[in-house]
Each structure stands twice: as structure tokens, then as C-alpha cells.
Amino acid sequence: MTEIKPLIGIDLGTSNSLVGVFENGQPRLIENAYGNKLTPSAIAMDEDEQILIGQAALELRASGRDVLTSFKRLMGTSKPLKLGDRSFSAVELSSLILRSLKQDAEHALQCEIDEAVITVPAYFNDIQRQATISAAELAGLKVSRLINEPTAAALAYGLGQSDDSCFLIFDLGGGTFDVSIVELFDGVIEVRASAGDNYLGGDDFVQLIMKQYWKKNASIFGYNETTIPYDVEIALKAKAQYCLHVLSKQTSTQLNFKWNDHEATFEISQDDLTNWAEPLLLRLRRPLERALRDARILPKQVDQIIMVGGATRIPAVRKLVTKLFGRFPSTSVQPDEAIVRGACIQAGLKAKDQSLKEVVLTDVCPFSLGIAVGDEGQFSPILERNIVIPASKVNTYTAMNKGQREIVVQIYQGEHRLCRENVSLGSLTVPLPPNDDYLSIDVRFSYNPNGILDVDVDVPATGEKLQKVVVNHQSVMSAEDVEKARLQLQSLKIHPRDNLMNKSLLLRAERLYSERTGDLRYQIGDRTERFNQILNQQDERQIREARQYFEAFLNEVEDLSLFEEY
Known part of the structure; x- marks a missing residue:
């Protein structure tokens, strides 16, 4: 009789990755060689040209050596990343993380593993999803199912719920942001809408801290430029990440950094970070509004807000959500573990685990x-x-x-x-x-x-x-x-369309087009086409008049904010 190999669940994250399995009616998270559930998604090469994965790779940051992180953001692109004299793609680097997780699972379960359910950001496009599948193939894994990260979190949260409810999954990880509106009724977990930003996460808050530190202290280290040198950046990033972690628990902290016998200390408070992060907080708000609009749900109709992903610990992020919804988010789900737990449950569903026979999950095309x-x-x-x-x-x-x-x-x-x-x-x-x-x-x-x-x-x-x-x-x-x-x-004559106001309106219209659906989307497209036609005539008087009406129309569209209605 052929032995049935376990089907594992993997959360392939920007900052950290996790692996687990569904057994005895619940998810079991598997520890790595360090005895930790979290494996940093980091790759480095030591002086002996040996590849280091996870926490070991992070240890090299203070030395200024190349440490590759956040490569998940480059999935689906051909941008090469150098490590010593060698170049790697994001697919290849991700495969190294997946292989490491596979080995951890094989060690814990004492058997070979060749199939997995892997989570991806809901807003990953087809190319990025295919890249994830390729990374798994390189790691020796067949992908049984790609499951959207907020959908996985919804599965982890909804499994033990008995009351009908509507909840919002707010998933802010190290490099990506997803939000999903989910309804739970009669044992059915239905995803109503998803939205997100593939280039927004905790890393961006870390970059803010680094930028502010360098702006004040670059001269102390003998630099005048605003751009942080690459070797300094690697080491400084580790300090900035630690400060962000501390600021999730304390109202203030110090960033003390030493480089080439020079040292400078920088005081940072939660209020400082909130002020610096205003543009990022605005970017978090837009997908929230889009998801609610697409689901045709008002904020007051959401019963609970479930926050997952390590970056949701940032106080400014939690304050934003609390202010927008008028209530505190739920703390019943461990932010770092919710997604992988959902992946394990999906693996249990695929394996037809008897304890999950009454669970029905529906998803959407994002x-x-x-x-x-x-x-x-x-x-x-x-x-x-x-x-x-x-x-x-x-x-x-x-x-x-x-x-x-x-x-x-x-x-x-x-x-x-x-x-x-x-x-x-x-x-x-x-x-x-x-x-x-x-x-x-x-x-x-x-x-x-x-x-x-x-x-x-x-x-x-x-x-x-x-x-x-x-x-x-x-x-x-x-x-x-x-x-x-x-x-x-x-082994560059300037055409009227290049006028700043005209360009600003066109870019705004394109954003609103992407955010709306149905008749309103067609209205925006039609008005944009008409404005473009007037710009092509190069008649300044007509352009000024058209611009006035076009801007008023866009203002009306923008004012249809669910949060303002609420």
C-alpha cells in the first residue's frame, strides 16, 4: 500500500515565512532548525561562498555584506539580484526559502514532502502567481493550490466561529498589503471582495526611519548625499527594523548606529513615525475603501476587523483602522501565524480531512x-x-x-x-x-x-x-x-497635456477608473477620453473650460467615500 504523504501549508512572506500541516483536527506549525516558527525570508553568502538562509543570513547585516531580503516584491520580474559574484532571480531566491521550509517539514514529520498549499497576496497578478509556482518547482514541490493570503486568514479565523457575521481581513505584511471583506453564514466562508497594494508593507515604514536618520546624521559619517550607500544601508536597516519593533510596544526609542568608527544616536517617538508615515497611511485607506465599495458594504456593517501580518502591530496602523471603523480591531488571531494556519486548513480540505467536511470556502477573482x-x-x-x-x-x-x-x-x-x-x-x-x-x-x-x-x-x-x-x-x-x-x-516643444494640472487630472482619473466598477467606471473613461480630445486641439481657452468641468466631475466621484458616508 502506497504511503500517503502529508500535504503541507506554506506562508511565503516578504519578511518571514512559515510552514505547517493539518493534523488531529487542527493546524500544527513546524519549527525550523533554530526552534522558531518564523523563518526570515533572507538569503546571504558568507566568506566561504556558502549560502545562508533565514536568521543566519540576517546576522551578516551588521558587517555590510550583501543580504537579500524583500525579494518577494520582485516576483514576476526579471531583475537580477547579486550575491557576491553571482546573480539570482526572485524566483530562485524564493525557491531557496521554500526548500528550507520543505526540509524543516520533512525533519519534523519524518517523511518526504512533495506537495504544498502556498499563500500569495490577493493582489498578485497572473505573472507573479506563475513565478511562485516556478519557485515551488525549483524547490521540489508541486503546488496543490495557491490561496490568497487574506482568504487563508479568513479560513483560520472563521473555522471556530458559529455565528453569522461579516468581517474584514486587514493583512499588512513586510512588503504587501491586502484587504478582504468576508461573510460567514451556515458554515460557508464567502470572500465578497479583495483589494490591495503589492508594494506597501512594513518595509516602507522601516525605510522612513532610515531616511529620517540619514537626513540628520549623514555628515557625521562623512557623507553629504541624501542616498544611503548600499553597504551602510544593509547595516542601518537592521537597526531601523528593531526600532520599528520597539515602537510597537513603547512610545519612544533610540536608533544608535555605528559605522567606521563614527556613531550617532537618533530619538524617535510613535508620534514622529505617524507624522512621517502620513502618505503610507493614505495608501492603506484606499484599498479599504475599494474593497468595501466593491462588496457594497458600509464600514458600520462590518462586525469585526481581523488584523494579520507583522506590520499591523505598528500603532499608527492600528489607530488608522480604529478611527475609520469606530472600534478596536480583534486581537483573537496571532498576526504572524493566521495566514499559515489558513494554508494548513486549506491543505486539510484538499486532503479531505473528516474534521473539515462541513467547511465551504468561496473566493473571488481580485x-x-x-x-x-x-x-x-x-x-x-x-x-x-x-x-x-x-x-x-x-x-x-x-x-x-x-x-x-x-x-x-x-x-x-x-x-x-x-x-x-x-x-x-x-x-x-x-x-x-x-x-x-x-x-x-x-x-x-x-x-x-x-x-x-x-x-x-x-x-x-x-x-x-x-x-x-x-x-x-x-x-x-x-x-x-x-x-x-x-x-x-x-553550483522634450511642450504640448498642453504636459501642463502640470492637466497631467495631474489625467493621473487622478486613471486612479479613480481603476478603483470604480460598472457604470461609474465607464463614465470616468468617457470623460477622460473627451478631455484628452480637447487637449489634442491645443486651444488653451477650451482646455481651461474643460479642465474646470473635468475636475468638478472627479471631485464628485472622489466624494463618494464610504468612510465619509459613515
Whole structure:
């Protein structure tokens, strides 16, 4: 009889990662070689060119040696990261963390592990999700399921709840921010909406402390430039991270830093950090409003706010949430462990654990999916963000010219009005029969919980049907790429539109377009197009008049703030 190998759950975090398993009816978190549940997502190389992972890597920061952290933010990009004389991709570095977690699990469970449920930020796009799968393959793991981080936290929180309720998951980790609105009823955990920011987290608060310290003390260390030298930055970051940790418990602290026989001390209070962090706090507010708006829920209708992720310990963050919702967030969930516990529960569900037979989980697609239309490649959403998955919807499109012999269906993912600012997922060429008319096609998008998009195109004039399963091949490592990586791991006249006010309004309109859905989104797109047309005429009087009306319209849109209604 073949032995059934355990299915593990992994929280692959920006700052720290965790692993666990579902056994005896509950999640069990697995400790690493240091006896800690948290494994820092850090990679370094010592003087003997040996790779150090986790806490050992962090120990090298004070020496100024290269220590790679926060590489999760670069998942899905081709940016190389150097360690000594070698270059690594974020996928390769993440695979080293995953391999380390796999080994910890194998040691604790005394058996081989080859499959895992891995969490990803809800706002990760398709390329970033595929990169995570590639990292797992490099680490010798098959991904049984990618689960959104706030969804995992909702699972961990909702498992022991019996009363129907609506709760908000506020997930602020080291490098990413996610928020999800979740409803619990009759044993069903339903994600209503998700929003977030893939480039906002605790690291940004650490950078604020470093920037303020260096601004005051650079001259003491013999530097005049505002940019912190790389070797100094590595060492200073460790001190700044510690100060941020202390400020989560105390009202003030000191950042004392010594470098090349020079030393300077910097006093920091919670109020100082709150003042410096105002732009970051504003960025936290916007996804909150978007998620509530998409879920059609007012803040007063949220029963509980569940805060997960280490950065939620920052007092300014907790004060922001308390002020916006008029109540204190729940402290029933350990911030660092909620996500991995949810991953373990999902692993138990996949393994059909009997103790979880009554749990039903539904999720949403966090991004809009659609195609390019018109000469400028405008985005036409077919499946709008936060639609419950699995989902399927069909739209009809008509050829732009009489007698057109083919239509190229270009598939995109994102929220921008123009496709060039969204993520390209592929294309499908649809041949049309000889004709003297404007023929149409029906385009159906079907999206499943595993993140697979099926595109079906029907040509009514001929009855022909075409199908494409969308995978962005640029983001997927081929078998050769995986094997190669595995071996490496083993060895300026100014146009009126450039006017500052005009540009500011256009950027604001694009942001509001991405934040809204439905009719309001189309109104914003239409007004933006009309304003662009007037800018192209280069008539200053018309531009001034149009700008006045355009700004008033955007103000009306912006004033539809759920928090102000509340």
C-alpha cells in the first residue's frame, strides 16, 4: 500500500515565512532548525561562498555584506539580484526559502514532502502567481493550490466561529498589503471582495526611519548625499527594523548606529513615525475603501476587523483602522501565524480531512479580465474584479471595418483604462468569412479557483468556435529553464497635456477608473477620453473650460467615500 504523504501549508512572506500541516483536527506549525516558527525570508553568502538562509543570513547585516531580503516584491520580474559574484532571480531566491521550509517539514514529520498549499497576496497578478509556482518547482514541490493570503486568514479565523457575521481581513505584511471583506453564514466562508497594494508593507515604514536618520546624521559619517550607500544601508536597516519593533510596544526609542568608527544616536517617538508615515497611511485607506465599495458594504456593517501580518502591530496602523471603523480591531488571531494556519486548513480540505467536511470556502477573482478594443487599445472588462469564482461571462464584439477578415482578441488583466498599462495574458486570432458587413463575435471568459482562464470565441456567421487556455508564457519557466536554474542553484516643444494640472487630472482619473466598477467606471473613461480630445486641439481657452468641468466631475466621484458616508 502506497504511503500517503502529508500535504503541507506554506506562508511565503516578504519578511518571514512559515510552514505547517493539518493534523488531529487542527493546524500544527513546524519549527525550523533554530526552534522558531518564523523563518526570515533572507538569503546571504558568507566568506566561504556558502549560502545562508533565514536568521543566519540576517546576522551578516551588521558587517555590510550583501543580504537579500524583500525579494518577494520582485516576483514576476526579471531583475537580477547579486550575491557576491553571482546573480539570482526572485524566483530562485524564493525557491531557496521554500526548500528550507520543505526540509524543516520533512525533519519534523519524518517523511518526504512533495506537495504544498502556498499563500500569495490577493493582489498578485497572473505573472507573479506563475513565478511562485516556478519557485515551488525549483524547490521540489508541486503546488496543490495557491490561496490568497487574506482568504487563508479568513479560513483560520472563521473555522471556530458559529455565528453569522461579516468581517474584514486587514493583512499588512513586510512588503504587501491586502484587504478582504468576508461573510460567514451556515458554515460557508464567502470572500465578497479583495483589494490591495503589492508594494506597501512594513518595509516602507522601516525605510522612513532610515531616511529620517540619514537626513540628520549623514555628515557625521562623512557623507553629504541624501542616498544611503548600499553597504551602510544593509547595516542601518537592521537597526531601523528593531526600532520599528520597539515602537510597537513603547512610545519612544533610540536608533544608535555605528559605522567606521563614527556613531550617532537618533530619538524617535510613535508620534514622529505617524507624522512621517502620513502618505503610507493614505495608501492603506484606499484599498479599504475599494474593497468595501466593491462588496457594497458600509464600514458600520462590518462586525469585526481581523488584523494579520507583522506590520499591523505598528500603532499608527492600528489607530488608522480604529478611527475609520469606530472600534478596536480583534486581537483573537496571532498576526504572524493566521495566514499559515489558513494554508494548513486549506491543505486539510484538499486532503479531505473528516474534521473539515462541513467547511465551504468561496473566493473571488481580485483582478478584472478583459480584451483590447478600439484603435487605442482601450480595456473592455469581461469579468470584473471581485466576481465570485468559478465565473463565466460572455460579451459580444463587432469588427471595426466592413469586410474585415479577422479579429485579434488581445487578452489583458488589470484595472487601467488602457490595455498597455495592464498585464498582457495572450492573444487569439479569429478568422472571419468573406463578407461585406460588420461581423461580430461572442467572447466568453471562464475563470476557475486555480487561476486558469478559458477563453471561448464563437463566430455566429459561421458557427465556428475557438478556444484558448490562457497562460502567459513569458512568466512561466520552461522545463529547460527550471533545469538550468536548478543546476545554478546547485553550483522634450511642450504640448498642453504636459501642463502640470492637466497631467495631474489625467493621473487622478486613471486612479479613480481603476478603483470604480460598472457604470461609474465607464463614465470616468468617457470623460477622460473627451478631455484628452480637447487637449489634442491645443486651444488653451477650451482646455481651461474643460479642465474646470473635468475636475468638478472627479471631485464628485472622489466624494463618494464610504468612510465619509459613515
